[in-house]
Amino acid sequence: MKQFLAALAFFAALLGAWEYTARHGEVSAVLLPAPSAVWQYIVGAAKDGTLAEATLVTMKRLFLGYAVGIGIGIPLGMLLARFKFLHNTVGTLALGLQTLPSVCWVPLALLWYGQTEKAMLFIVVMGTVWAVILATEHGIRQIPPLYREAAATMGSRGFHLWFRVLAPASLPHIVSGTKQGWAFAWRSLMAAEIYITILSGMGIGHLLHYGRELHAMDQVVGLMLVIIVIGFLADKIIFSPWERFLHRLWGLLNS
Amino acid sequence: MSLASELEAPPPAKIRLAGVSKIFTTNRGTVQALDDINLEIGDGEFVCFVGPSGCGKSTLLRIVAALERSFTGTAEVNGKMITEPGRDRTVMFQEHALFPWLDVLGNVMFGLKLKPALTNKDRLEVARYYLKLVGLDGFEHANIHELSGGMKQRVALARALAPNPRVLLMDEPFASLDAMTREQLYGDLQKIHAARKKTILFVTHNVREAVCLGDRVLLFSPRPGRIRKEFKIELPRPREFNDVAMASLAAEITGELKTILAPAL
Numbered sequence: 001m002k003q004f005l006a007a008l009a010f011f012a013a014l015l016g017a018w019e020y021t022a023r024h025g026e027v028s029a030v031l032l033p034a035p036s037a038v039w040q041y042i043v044g045a046a047k048d049g050t051l052a053e054a055t056l057v058t059m060k061r062l063f064l065g066y067a068v069g070i071g072i073g074i075p076l077g078m079l080l081a082r083f084k085f086l087h088n089t090v091g092t093l094a095l096g097l098q099t100l101p102s103v104c105w106v107p108l109a110l111l112w113y114g115q116t117e118k119a120m121l122f123i124v125v126m127g128t129v130w131a132v133i134l135a136t137e138h139g140i141r142q143i144p145p146l147y148r149e150a151a152a153t154m155g156s157r158g159f160h161l162w163f164r165v166l167a168p169a170s171l172p173h174i175v176s177g178t179k180q181g182w183a184f185a186w187r188s189l190m191a192a193e194i195y196i197t198i199l200s201g202m203g204i205g206h207l208l209h210y211g212r213e214l215h216a217m218d219q220v221v222g223l224m225l226v227i228i229v230i231g232f233l234a235d236k237i238i239f240s241p242w243e244r245f246l247h248r249l250w251g252l253l254n255s
Numbered sequence: 256m257s258l259a260s261e262l263e264a265p266p267p268a269k270i271r272l273a274g275v276s277k278i279f280t281t282n283r284g285t286v287q288a289l290d291d292i293n294l295e296i297g298d299g300e301f302v303c304f305v306g307p308s309g310c311g312k313s314t315l316l317r318i319v320a321a322l323e324r325s326f327t328g329t330a331e332v333n334g335k336m337i338t339e340p341g342r343d344r345t346v347m348f349q350e351h352a353l354f355p356w357l358d359v360l361g362n363v364m365f366g367l368k369l370k371p372a373l374t375n376k377d378r379l380e381v382a383r384y385y386l387k388l389v390g391l392d393g394f395e396h397a398n399i400h401e402l403s404g405g406m407k408q409r410v411a412l413a414r415a416l417a418p419n420p421r422v423l424l425m426d427e428p429f430a431s432l433d434a435m436t437r438e439q440l441y442g443d444l445q446k447i448h449a450a451r452k453k454t455i456l457f458v459t460h461n462v463r464e465a466v467c468l469g470d471r472v473l474l475f476s477p478r479p480g481r482i483r484k485e486f487k488i489e490l491p492r493p494r495e496f497n498d499v500a501m502a503s504l505a506a507e508i509t510g511e512l513k514t515i516l517a518p519a520l
Contacts, residue, residue, distance in 0.1 A: 144352075146348060146350060146352045147352065147354065149322050149340075149346070149348075149352070150346065150348065150352040150354075151365070152322070152340040153320055153322070153340045153341070153342075153344065153345050153346045153424075154342055154345060154365055154366035154369060154414075154418060155340075155341055155342045155366060155369040155370075155418070156365075156369060160369070164365075165354070168354070168356040169354070169356065171356065248398065249355055249356055249398055249399075249400075250355045250356075250400060251355075251398070251399075251400025251401070
């Protein structure tokens with residue numbers, strides 16, 4: 001409770017200082033909109049439906065790209081853990097491409113796919129898949145050999161060993177890998193939406209981009225807050241239950 | 256396969272090891288872990304391997320489990336070559352090796368689920384029988400991390416026993432437990448051995464433990480790993496860990512072990 005109050009006081013002070021500077025400071029409202037103006041934008045956009053529409057468009061893209069990234073990444077990561085040859089080849093490629101910020105894929109995506117949904121999808125998948133591959137492979141390599149041996153002595157082989165032992169044993173790592181993949185997908189999509197103008201749906205990134213073009217900083221800052229809130233909620237709604245579940249089964253991880 | 260036959264003692268197994276040698280190659284050179292081991296283990300016999308670390312006793316156990324498959328010589332169970340791990344030779348490890356994603360019952364059911372001839376009802380009944388045997392009825396749905404070290408090893412014992420193996424291989428299973436829990440488990444294990452008629456190979460570096468449990472105690476020496484001496488333990492069962500006759504026999508064997516090891520030390 002005390003901690004909560006301290007956090008509350010901190011954010012209240014931050015907002016107060018921000019509002020005060022915006023109103024009485026020497027800063028132009030174009031450069032620093034007051035929190036009240038930002039709040040007005042958010043309420044307005046929520047009322048007229050632009051925010052909901054943009055969020056829906058963005059979420060559709062995000063889930064599609066993320067699903068493809070996970071769908072390719074997890075099986076490929078398992079194969080990499082199983083076959084030394086793939087580890088040496090695809091693994092090295094993944095390691096290299098994972099270091100590439102996903103916004104760097106934008107020029108190529110635009111050239112290949114034009115201003116289309118495909119270009120968006122491509123960027124999100126490229127931003128997600130390498131991290132997921134590497135996390136999955138790492139997860140499977142982290143499994144104590146003892147699990148594999150104990151299972152083998154009870155007659156577990158082949159598919160049974162993979163799906164009943166290795167997959168569940170690597171679950172903690174796979175969950176943290178997919179969480180990391182989610183963060184990458186979210187960042188990639190924002191980059192894609194800001195850089196790729198497209199007619200098939202205005203996402204949050206587009207609104208942000210147009211806010212800049214119109215010098216509507218209340219819109220820009222308002223959308224930044226929306227982006228933060230979505231990221232935060234996703235973490236709480238999608239990943240926290242998984243983490244609690246793992247914690248219940250495994251106890252304290254890595255202990 | 257019916258439930259009754261599942262809970263019956265299986266035909267115990269005879270193990271024969273002939274000329275078994277094993278060399279480990281590391282980047283610092285080669286180590287002769289086992290050198291020409293010849294050993295026959297009878298039906299339902301409880302044999303303990305004793306020796307200092309690095310004497311190859313665990314390696315020999317792993318060869319019987321087929322977790323170690325590159326060695327020279329012959330390893331047979333009932334006249335059949337050991338080629339791969341199997342439910343007829345289950346293993347209990349020093350660390351419990353229980354699966355954290357399954358609860359207690361799930362762990363004990365793991366090997367049973369791989370027996371296609373059983374129905375789920377049978378499996379449940381068998382699993383419950385063994386949980387009761389190790390004194391853990393009522394803990395079926397506990398998660399592994401909630402159990403104490405001793406309880407974890409009991410679950411591991413139930414899991415190893417549940418598929419009704421002919422041979423039970425135990426690799427220092429009680430080494431990381433406190434003395435009280437261990438003494439309790441000595442009693443339980445002797446009871447189970449008497450009831451289930453398994454052939455048991457038990458690796459330990461604790462001579463007293465070996466004398467308490469084994470029908471036969473084999474002393475190993477390291478570099479190269481060899482069986483140096485064997486003792487038949489004729490004390491009546493069940494044996495009490497703090498029994499005086501047993502303690503003095505253990506002291507005698509420990510002395511023997513020291514003379515064997517003296518040149519190596």
